Amino acid sequence: MTNDNFVFDAIIIGSGIGGLVTATQLAAKGAKVLVLERYLIPGGSAGYFERQGYRFDVGASMIFGLGQNGTTNLLTRALDTVNVHLETIVDPVQIHYHLPDNLDIKVDRVYDKFLQNLTAYFPQEVKGIRHFYNECWQVFNCLNSMDLLSLEEPRYLMRVFFQHPLACLGLVKYLPKNVGDVARRYIKDPLLLKFIDMECYCWSVVPANMTPMINAGMVFSDRHYGGVNYPKGGVGIIAQKLVEGLEKAGGQIQYQARVKKILIEKGRAVGVELASGQIYQGKRIVSNATRWDTFGKLIPIEEIPNNEKKWQQRYEKSPSFLSLHMGVKSSVLPNNSECHHILLEDWAKMTATAGTIFVSIPTLLDPGLAPEGHHIIHAFTPDWIEDWQGLSTSEYEAKKEAAAWRITVRLEKIFPGLDAGLDYLEVGTPRTHRRFLGRQDGTYGPIPRRKLWGLLGMPFNRTAIRGLYCVGDSTFPGQGLNAVAFSGFACAHRIAVDLRIG
Numbered sequence: 104m105t106n107d108n109f110v111f112d113a114i115i116i117g118s119g120i121g122g123l124v125t126a127t128q129l130a131a132k133g134a135k136v137l138v139l140e141r142y143l144i145p146g147g148s149a150g151y152f153e154r155q156g157y158r159f160d161v162g163a164s165m166i167f168g169l170g171q172n173g174t175t176n177l178l179t180r181a182l183d184t185v186n187v188h189l190e191t192i193v194d195p196v197q198i199h200y201h202l203p204d205n206l207d208i209k210v211d212r213v214y215d216k217f218l219q220n221l222t223a224y225f226p227q228e229v230k231g232i233r234h235f236y237n238e239c240w241q242v243f244n245c246l247n248s249m250d251l252l253s254l255e256e257p258r259y260l261m262r263v264f265f266q267h268p269l270a271c272l273g274l275v276k277y278l279p280k281n282v283g284d285v286a287r288r289y290i291k292d293p294l295l296l297k298f299i300d301m302e303c304y305c306w307s308v309v310p311a312n313m314t315p316m317i318n319a320g321m322v323f324s325d326r327h328y329g330g331v332n333y334p335k336g337g338v339g340i341i342a343q344k345l346v347e348g349l350e351k352a353g354g355q356i357q358y359q360a361r362v363k364k365i366l367i368e369k370g371r372a373v374g375v376e377l378a379s380g381q382i383y384q385g386k387r388i389v390s391n392a393t394r395w396d397t398f399g400k401l402i403p404i405e406e407i408p409n410n411e412k413k414w415q416q417r418y419e420k421s422p423s424f425l426s427l428h429m430g431v432k433s434s435v436l437p438n439n440s441e442c443h444h445i446l447l448e449d450w451a452k453m454t455a456t457a458g459t460i461f462v463s464i465p466t467l468l469d470p471g472l473a474p475e476g477h478h479i480i481h482a483f484t485p486d487w488i489e490d491w492q493g494l495s496t497s498e499y500e501a502k503k504e505a506a507a508w509r510i511t512v513r514l515e516k517i518f519p520g521l522d523a524g525l526d527y528l529e530v531g532t533p534r535t536h537r538r539f540l541g542r543q544d545g546t547y548g549p550i551p552r553r554k555l556w557g558l559l560g561m562p563f564n565r566t567a568i569r570g571l572y573c574v575g576d577s578t579f580p581g582q583g584l585n586a587v588a589f590s591g592f593a594c595a596h597r598i599a600v601d602l603r604i605g
């Protein structure tokens with residue numbers, strides 16, 4: 104319950120995983136926390152929806168950070184902090200790639216098996232492959248040896264430096280580096296370099312020369328360490344459990360509570376105003392909305408700080424996606440299908456609109472998400488909002504149908520009989536992503552406009568406006584559930600120090 108004069112310690116705008124990790128970490132430290140979510144359920148891009156007996160993940164379904172060991176298992180740690188837990192299912196293969204030049208490669212959970220699969224195609228690069236991926240392990244081992252908290256907090260930095268000097272120096276070395284430069288030191292084969300491009304693109308949505316080495320170190324190693332694990336009951340369970348933990352720890356969440364404006368007094372963020380007109384006051388305000396929504400909508404354009412304008416010159420919005428959420432008969436899937444697939448027929452189209460197709464079949468891990476005898480296939484491919492604007496309803500529907508058909512035809516290559524076995528189809532466009540995820544243009548997140556110095560250009564949680572913080576994929580270290588959980592830990596840590604509660 105709230106009254107008009109109550110001042111929260113922290114108000115969090117949005118219940119994406121970044122927002123919820125911030126909220127739960129702060130609530131566990133005793134802070135009075137309020138989360139305001141514009142939609143009906145928590146999770147944002149890690150949410151779900153249900154239709155005709157199917158439970159579809161709206162976005163993410165390849166989940167890192169749910170492992171048991173080390174320090175990089177941030178989703179497990181976030182849940183543990185507020186005494187909630189979920190059951191997970193091991194995914195034995197991160198991705199099955201179906202690429203041009205007949206590259207058909209599985210990224211096995213077992214590191215050596217993956218290396219064997221890859222070197223079978225590139226025997227002449229056996230040493231280069233091992234050297235490159237081993238260097239990624241060096242980054243991971245540094246990260247995985249220390250508590251991952253706010254890099255904006257000098258006392259923490261000093262503590263970890265004295266505890267783990269070599270790991271810290273290792274990270275400082277890799278912070279400005281991109282994957283392409285490291286890969287080219289070891290690998291000469293142009294086709295193998297294209298494969299490394301795809302290894303990066305499929306989660307960073309940019310090729311290797313623009314993908315920071317810190318992120319690659321996490322992804323390329325953790326898939327063989329903590330592994331990819333699917334939460335039983337669907338990805339939406341992660342957010343639901345975090346909310347359960349938040350409430351147990353005394354925090355509050357309100358749904359259908361769209362924040363219209365961040366209130367600023369004398370240069371300091373002091374509260375928020377909802378679309379309903381309701382006002383809440385907070386000592387600290389955290390935005391889990393994208394940077395473009397935060398600085399441009401919640402903060403009016405004329406008040407955007409200069410450093411944010413500069414950031415927007417370095418980073419741009421990545422495309423959104425065209426998503427096909429399909430319910431299919433089980434007979435569509437060949438025996439021994441894997442959960443995640445990447446399909447590309449022409450290297451030149453890797454980053455193009457509708458070039459690369461991403462596929463998830465979560466029911467191979469958790470059959471309970473679909474009616475008996477059926478599976479879910481979520482297929483998505485990059486697409487831009489501009490291509491979907493200004494259409495009449497009938498034009499929009501016809502365009503959706505035509506785009507879905509083109510994807511289905513391409514998918515028939517790996518799932519013969521897909522069209523005939525289709526039981527349910529829901530098509531989401533960049534407009535759908537914008538509408539339901541509240542993300543400007545439906546963007547997946549920020550990408551560098553040009554080659555930058557690794558991760559050095561990504562902002563941390565504090566902003567130029569006193570009392571206002573950002574969390575989520577527009578902050579260090581970027582997109583992905585485990586990455587935004589990192590951002591949430593860091594944000595809560597910085598705020599707790601500022602509030603003198605941590």
Ligand SMILES: Cc1cc2nc3c(=O)[nH]c(=O)nc-3n(C[C@H](O)[C@H](O)[C@H](O)COP(=O)(O)OP(=O)(O)OC[C@H]3O[C@@H](n4cnc5c(N)ncnc54)[C@H](O)[C@@H]3O)c2cc1C
Pocket residue numbers: 116117118119120121122139140141142145146147148149161162163164165166167360361362363391392393396424426483539540541542547548574575576577581582583584585587
């Ligand atoms: C199709 C797709 C597939 C993906 N696949 C994977 C994957 O396999 N693995 C992986 O790790 N990651 C994946 N990702 C990326 C991952 O889902 C995101 O990086 C991550 O979930 C972003 O979390 P976030 O906390 O930054 O914010 P979001 O998930 O964007 O959540 C922000 C929340 O804030 C709310 N909000 C926004 N504005 C307001 C406002 N004004 N008032 C109140 N509430 C507001 C929104 O409704 C939303 O709930 C995928 C993303 C997509 C779209």
